Amino acid sequence: MYNMDRLFGEVAERGHVCVGLDTAVDYIPERERRRAVSDAQAALIFNRAIIDATADTAACFKVQIACYEEMGLAGLETYAETLRYIRGKGRLVIADIKRGDIADTALRYAKAHFDGDFEADFVTLSPYMGMDSIEPWLSWADSKGKGAFVLMRTSNRGMRDFEYLELNGKETGDRTRRVYDAVGEKLSALAAAKKGKSGYGAFGAVVGCTGRGEDAAVRKRYGSLFFLIPGYGAQGGGAGDAAALLKDGNGGIVNASRSILKAWTGTLSPDGASNAKDADNAFAAEAARRAAVNMRDDIRAALAGLKG
């Protein structure tokens, strides 16, 4: 069974929220940082609290490795422990590593992130160098069910620089074909070759919610690709934007990081005063849980609105 099928099941059961553990040190309550022997340890203890609090609500978790690499070797130990903790709870985790290198090197990366210290259920990949930087990862779909989300059309300002460039030659339906279409077409071919019970391929795509009105067309055109959807919340996308990228109420997960991890900084105590200064991990975790529940419900409501 592909992990993508398991993820499809988690979305059906729990909703579309992917909790992004982009744990920057300043996301952690100050008193918890002081209590820990290192920032790397503080990040691990914080992550465990967030994971415990959001596990019922989250379809899956995504761990941004840059936040841990920044802390050096100790940070990467926390990264490894965070993955292990999530998987130990029987839950799915995406290693947000955006790797993209060829042949032998891709095989080495795949072994690094699908086995051993850094084992994850999914990775994110970057397609620039071509499909020989993607295909070597696929053998792990058969052996261990592993999956990947390949960058296709992201949600950042810079997406216009290369992803949006118009290609020469054939048109795609009613509009010009762009670089991201070329990526989507190759990924659709992969999905057809490794299609799971859910109807989605073992490898999906990163497609951001841009709110630009073209998202429903992208969803329709690449129907076999399960989407990892960034851009929600702190990055500007709303529930309606995300819903436009979801097919029949499934087919994608919506990532949010800051708006969940930092929810505690905007949380008021019962007497109306902001008690962020006195916050601890339990306080942060409860705020994160509520933020994740609200996000899940907002997306469900938006989907119901699309149907209605």
Add this chain to the structure above:
Amino acid sequence: MYNMDRLFGEVAERGHVCVGLDTAVDYIPERERRRAVSDAQAALIFNRAIIDATADTAACFKVQIACYEEMGLAGLETYAETLRYIRGKGRLVIADIKRGDIADTALRYAKAHFDGDFEADFVTLSPYMGMDSIEPWLSWADSKGKGAFVLMRTSNRGMRDFEYLELNGKETGDRTRRVYDAVGEKLSALAAAKKGKSGYGAFGAVVGCTGRGEDAAVRKRYGSLFFLIPGYGAQGGGAGDAAALLKDGNGGIVNASRSILKAWTGTLSPDGASNAKDADNAFAAEAARRAAVNMRDDIRAALAGLKG
């Protein structure tokens, strides 16, 4: 002073060879692996021997992080120690990490690889998400002279999938503009904004030697970009192909990994028998030194041929 200017000086003094420390475990002589307490330790001891033997000949070193990630946390310690060893000798090292992520995340990656445990002099970057995944790294050019090589036109089979796609609209001189041209144009603008004494920008490009006859035109079109040139040796490129990408005898480094690190496996003992089975690191290092010297001289000869 930008590291790119220092690299220009190293090329002028030592030639164009970049020794790629893509140290796979089976590149290490068997008796050395047995002697070490772990493969990660064996890789570190092997790397030191290769670095010592080739330092006079190499313009710089490149360390492929995938080979170390594959060994987990212990492998990343070897990665960190290898960078430290090269920099401790006063020599330049490129972290071949091909990172590409946006804004905050790019800043975190930059801190991870330009400071702390994993500090390198240069990194490799992937441009797919756009220039907001490249620009955050630039602040380190001013503060510590750091540099980068951004994937532009690589030398693998899959380069045709996306890098070579023809763009709609304006033509570039006598030929169609491709995705890699869009990358090259953006990088040239960066190079103009951060130009060093050598005439090259602080950030350069990865341009593979393909032997396809178009390399001289690429060299001419992107004159302000210092090139990191893969594809030599085991990947099929020859000295003439590499020379076509070098301007006035400088302006690029040519990476070789397997053909240097594994030179010992094809080396004969004085009595004519292959003694790869009895090889140790000293034997491998001497073979690597000779391979690097031959490569340096081959490229110099090819450059002299171009001038003649």
